[in-house]
Amino acid sequence: MRILLVDDERDLVSALAERFSFRNIDADFATSGDEALKMAQTTAYDLAILDVKMPKINGLELSKRLLKILPELKCIFLTGHGSELDFQAGASMGVAYLVKPVNIDLLVREIHKVLGQGKDG
């Protein structure tokens, strides 16, 4: 399993990537949509965890562009304030929304769920 984390806050994604590594999850991170799109050209990620609100390219738009490069990619969105509409829109698109600050164990469970794997998957 290889994950791409995208958030414009480097201090957040770098910490999260390291925490994933302690849980046997390989994660790279990008701090902009453009950087994420470049990385997706060279690495076949299984899952992207995307901040919804980012400069230039927001998380939803970025997911659409990433899917053009990696059609099998799954996405989880992180949002500051998820509204009911966000969650409904996410559910209709088959993607998960989690509200920041997120519990790492909950996030890991969601990753396995989205990828259709057991906990040890």
Added chain:
Amino acid sequence: MTENWDELGPAGLTFYGGVCASISHELKNSLALINENAGLMNDLLLRAGQGHALDHEKMALIAERIAKHVAKANMTIANLNRFGHLIDEPVRLVNLHESVTLALNLSQRLASQQRVELVLESQDEGLVLTSRPFELVNALGLCIKAALPAVKQGMLSLRIAPMDDGVEIHFSGFDPGALELPSGSVAGALLDALAATCEVRSETLCLTLGLRQASQV
């Protein structure tokens, strides 16, 4: 200038709601950063308990990150407090430097999303005038919002320019051809409430507050 509380109607509420939403996002981001870095520290300590070497420099770096984001969140809350107090009185003596600084701070998130740095060039911190504090910060925010998409080299500069018969706030660093002046009913109501004008003169967006009460303290 009237002493009426509500010169803007729903437009004022929209601005208030927008600022509160933006600030709550900033605070959520700070909490998320603190949460992940505190979690990372905890992970490293757990691993140390399992026999892995504890990297003291790394722990110090993470603690520094947490302190940085606590300070940032504290500043965000201070801005929210200042913003909340803008409606204590409809009209009062206003320190212009403080008002411009608050408008800059409240616009920081929007600016950073557009990769623009906001800079206040004026060092004159003593200029006060009688104005409507809420509408003034709202108008400054509207000018910043209008100027941001037209910024040329990643920096929007603001300068407080005392005039003989009032004060001008100058915004520079943008392409005048790409600028859409604040317009519509909200901008009109704001400028009316402040007895102000807004225009572009030689590559500078000028918010002119025609307030003869301006004085130095």
